[in-house]
Each structure stands twice: as structure tokens, then as C-alpha cells.
Amino acid sequence: MWQVYFKELTELLRDKKTLIFVILLPILIFPVLFGIVGLVMATTTSKAMEEQHRYVIINEQQAPEFAEALFYHKNFKKVETTLNSEQELIAAIRNEEFDVALVIPADFARRKDAVEQTEWQLIYNRSSQLDFMYNYFDEMLKEYTETLQRGTLSQLGVDPANLTAILKPVELTRVNTAEQRENIGESMGAILAYALVLLCLSGAMYPAVDMGAGEKERGTLETLLICPVSRTAIVLGKFLTVLTTALMTALITVVSLGVWGAIISAFADLSKVSEALASITIVDLMLMFSLLLPTAAIFAALLLAISIYARTFKEAQNYMSPLTILVIVPLMIAMAPGMELDVTTALIPLTNIALAIKELLKGTADYGLLALIFASTTALAGALIAFCVHWFQQEKVLFR
């Protein structure tokens, strides 16, 4: 078994594809991913914030102070128009004659003096992902309405010093009992588990294809089968190699995440994140690894069984593609809001692992449930390994 294991490992380490998928990808995936997302977000946001919108204002004489504030806003440029109906304004915006129209009611000034509420209409295209338009107007309206409120209250004989208390007699403040680690674990845990489990799968996939269908295609399997070694030893040697690469991928990812996290923390003010992450103990990390171990074993056994069945490399890849979707679904379930680890979810394969990793990151893990997850996942992995060994004894599978 160990002869097969070390030989397979040597071959894999000499393979460029393995080096890319098992080592390079996990090292670079986070900085590249975060870098690209960050760059795109920063560029898009900056562009959106610098953009100058052409606007028309209907009945501006009704609110001259607001019209003046809007005129001097750096993100707006006034356009004159004779249009005034809603349909005409919408059509003009669709024809790109201007970007936004603010419709102030024709009787606004009168109704304001009569202390009546009015409705202003903001017409614009909301399909943009970054909707700064509403924010700009909302911000300006807050200032404008506060001025109006102060004026109205003065007219009513109320001391303007009491304005805040009159407008909002009760202010609700939140006192969070969750520790910083719990907050970060809740937001990061599910995503990290998702990434780790999927990386285990991707780390196992290529070596599994190579060691089953690849051997068949190259004609080396037959030579191996006639060596005086039991087929159980051969398949276990191959299984251990796939398991190693799957775990290596996950391990390299975690180390890469830690290193890049430290680099980013050095340049940005993320002391709270650093403190929270520092509170994760070695025991927590070992527990995470002990949960990933049977998970990776499940993938290794399953992928190897598929690969042994396939006649060619391509056929094996075709069989494996749907498996990725089958893995993603239970991980997505774990990411759903309100999903908690309990006895039921502890028995759902992969969902249980994702939830457990999240709990471990939060520091709120129930060790009884962790034991249940470890036992059920190990049992499943054991059954799949037994199936894989049985599968490898079948002539109809090996010589299809």
C-alpha cells in the first residue's frame, strides 16, 4: 500500500496540473479573488461617486432653498426643460435627455405653510447596482426638512432647542452581547467552510481522475493488477494519495488565508479582526481539521470509485461535474439565514461540517454535536471506502 502511495505522490508532484490545483491555486486564490473584487468595487464606486447627473426640477420655485442646494451639488448638473407630466419625464430619461427628474408639487409652498405632508417624486433609472442617486437626494432632503421643521416649530411657539426630543422622543440603542469573535465567526464562518470543503473537493478531483481512469487510458493499470499485491492494498494506496492532496489543498488554503490576512492587517486597521482571530485556539483548529479529514475521505473514496469506473480521463471528468453541484447545495443550505447546528442538522452530510466550522470560529461549538458529526461523517467515509475497495475488485469495472 505504501509503495503505491509514495509512487503516486511522486508522480503527482511532478505534474504541473497538480501543482497548479493543489498548491498554486490555494495560495493565490484569496489575494487574487479579494484583489479583483476589491479593485472592481473600488473602480465602480469611485466612478459612480464622481459621475455628474443631469437633472431637471419641476416647480422649483416652490422650494427655492432646496433647488439652490441641488444646483451647487458637485454630482448634479441642471438641465432646462418644458416637460412636466410624469410620462413625458420618464420618456425623456429613457431617451437619455437627462438622468433624473425631481417633481415638487405645484402647491408645496401653500401646503408647507398649512403644515400638511407632501410627496416629492424622484424619477430615474434604478437598474444601476450602485444607487447613489437616492442617497444624494435623501441626504439633501434631511437637511432641508430639518430647516423646515425648525421654522414650523418656531411658528408654533416651540423652543427650537427641544427640536430633537420632539421629533424623536425615543432613541433605540443596541448593546451587543456577542463577542467580537462571535460576530466575525457568524459572518465569516459559513464562507470559510464553503471554501474549505470545495477546495477539498477540487484538490481531490484531478489526482482521483489520474489514478483511476488515467491509469486505464495509459495502460498502466493492467501492469499494476498483476503485481503480487492485493487489490485492496492498491486501492487504499491510491485512496490515501487522493486524501493527502485534498487535505493539502485545504491546509495550504488556511495557511495562505492566515498569511495574507496578516499582510492585509499590517496595512489596514483591522485590529478587532486580528484580536478575534487570535482568540481561535489550536484546539479549535485541530477540531476543524478533524472534521475536514472524514469529509476529504468521503470525496477521495467517491471520486476514486467514479474514476475507476470511467474508461477515459474525459469520461471521468464528465461523471464528476454533477458532483460539484451536489456538494454545493448542502453548503448553501448551511449559509442560509437562521440555520443553526442541532441534532437534525448534525446528521445532514456537508451541511453539518459547514455549520460546525462556523460554530468553532464563533467559539460557541457544542462538543457533543461535534462528536456526533465526526462519528456520522466517519461512518459515511468508511462505508464509501469499503465500496471503493469492493468496486476495485470488479472485473466489469476494471475492464469495461
Place this chain on the structure above:
Amino acid sequence: MIEIKGLAKAFAISKGNKLSDTEKQDVRYSEKAFHSVRDVSFTCGNGEVLGLLGPNGAGKTTTLRMLSTALKQDSGSVFINDIDVLQKPIQARKEIGFLSADTGLYGKLTAFENIAYFARLHGMKEAAIKSRIEELFTMLDMHDFANRRVDTMSTGMKQKTAIARAVVHSPKVVILDEPTTGLDIMTVQTVLDFIKSLKAQGTPVIFSTHHLDEVGALCDRVVVIDKGVSSFSGSLAEFKQLTPDGDLRQAFLAVIANQPQQGAA
């Protein structure tokens, strides 16, 4: 000594596969199975070279796979030096050196690493592996490419490496499946010389081939397999006597012509 008696092997036909008209006429096809090997018997004594002949798809490779324990026969028996391959496959494998039609080498390993890997799988010690590989490198003139990766080798180099891999554990019996196919003249000569050296050592050698000149030059015994049946098994002299002028090609064609080509499928 290799003894094969009444060997048979069938493969199930997938439910979705419908037989063509030609297949329906073929005696080897039944409704549910393809009887690749139906009745093959022959013996190969120590120091004998046996040439296994037959048209493509006749059942030669399946027969050799059963001999090498890669496949289990449905019926019949195979004894390698009195070891029943069905009962004691691991023990039988220690006795066999097998070279498949593919070279069966790992592209990312060097010639040395490939041979050493199989030597270890045969339970050889590191010191014995080194001296045996050195011996084989000299015998097959492989020193120039000993540490070269297989995926960068020429066909001839690969075949020499495959032969060295097949016999690294000094097997008592050697089985070669089309060992000279696709090789240049120089490499073919190396392979043939190697078979002669095995014969000289008293090792029984079975090799399947389509080259009748190799059979004439090397073989003591000839077996012709056609449609899964050993339709001829005898000495080279007996094979030559099948035609008046002793021409091997004509003898081969005569055996195939006498074989019933169609049966009650």
C-alpha cells in the same frame, strides 16, 4: 511450466447494446454475453518459446490476461509451475513476468524509477533492486536513458524499459503480448535476443504476435486461437507440416480456414 486446459471467459453485453447482423452470425455472441474465449488449451514447458497466433479480436489478449491473473476465467484451469492461478493468484503473480501490449509505464517516472517501483511491489530489497536493475540495463543497453523520464523517451526506449520492468523480479514464466509491434528493426532485434536469452535460461516464454518470421525464428511451439478456440496447438514442425511447402503464412491461413466461422448463436 504453463498448463492451460479448457479456458473460457465471457463478458456481459450491456442491455442497451443491440447486436449487429454480423455479430448475430458470430458464434461467440449470445443474447446476453460475448464469449471472448471459449475453449483454449495448451502447454508450454521449461525452456520452450510458444508463439500465440490469431487474427485481431480472436481472444489472444483475453487468454494472456487470464494467464497473468488480471482476469479470472469462467471455467477451465491455468497452472503456472503447478500453482493454480485462480486459487493462489498472489503466489502465481510472483512467478510471472508480463508485458502488455501497452508498455504499461508511468510517464512522469524515469526508467530506473519505473523498474524499481515494480521491483518493490514484488517485495524485492533495495540492494537486490539496484544490482538487478544494473544487470538489466547492461543486458538491454539502457544506461544512456536510465534517468530519463519515460514521457520523453522514444518508442524503442520505452519498450526496453517495459521489458526490464516485466522481468525485474526474475520471473519463472514470461508472457509477452505483441512485444515487437511498432518497433524499429534494432529494437525488435533486442527484444528477440532477449527472448532467446530467457529460453537459454530455461524460462518458458509465451508471446503473442502477428509476425510469422519471428515465430519461425524463435518458437518451439505454436498455438493458433480463432474465435476464442485454440484451433491448433503443436510443435513448430507440426505447424509447418500443415502445408506441403512448410510456409508459415499458408499454415496459419489453413488453420483459420478449417475453423467453423459461423455457429448457432
